Amino acid sequence: MKLRYIFPVALAMSAGAACADSPPPKQALPLSEIVTKLESQYDIAWIDEIEWDDDGYWEVEFYARDGSKVEVKIDPVTGQPHMHP
Known part of the structure; x- marks a missing residue:
């Protein structure tokens, strides 16, 4: 069930837009x-956490089911992870 994401995402959206x-x-x-x-x-x-960064990407921090912490930058137009050159 994915409802557990709604509240944290809503908070991140409002906080990210304000910052x-x-x-x-x-x-x-x-x-x-x-x-x-x-x-x-x-x-x-x-x-x-999901935060809009002024470098033009969503910064997303999450935990995988194996317990590992993952941080990715997501392109807001494609929805794909940002690959560093």
């Missing part, structure tokens, strides 16, 4: 779609 100097671009995917994509790519136990 950021620049919002996500107009063509950005809804945050709910970003979370859905993450859930399909990773074995997420729970999401700890």
